[in-house]
Amino acid sequence: MFLLNGQPLQEGTVFKDAEGNTYPPNWLNQSTEEQKTAIGITWVVDPIRADDRFYWDGDVNNPKDLDGLKTQFIKQIKYTAGALLSQTDWYVIRKAERNIEIPAEIALKRTQIVTESNRLETDINATTSVESLIEVLNIQNWGE
Secondary structure, eight states: OEEETTEEEOTTSOEEOTTOOEEOTTHHHHSOHHHHHHTTEEEOOOOOOOOTTTBGGGOTTSBOOHHHHHHHHHHHHHHHHHHHHHTTHHHHHHHHHHOOOOOHHHHHHHHHHHHHHHHHHHHHHHOOSHHHHHHHHTOOOOOO
């Protein structure tokens, strides 16, 4: 982004320099690097904002409380597992009420969901930094 006196300049808008000179909306796009430098305009790469789920104000140097994040994401993992399991709960109820077997593929799917939930909870609890928590959360396999 372009900066003038430390302030960002919006391309396509009128702006004034420190001496009060007014520049038209197309000036930034049509001027040379030398012309920009002559009035004090600099270019800086737009900062990459850190994920607000893990960092305060998108600042990688300001992580949220790790224990609080662990609690939050474990709750989310349990919610996800519960939602996925709820789709096949009726098989379990049918088995309990009428002793009708749960199809093998459904039993396997339910086992995989519980296994993944348990793995994620264990891995989340083992993290020692926000960065390692992000790595754990980026590798989830809930199946099809």
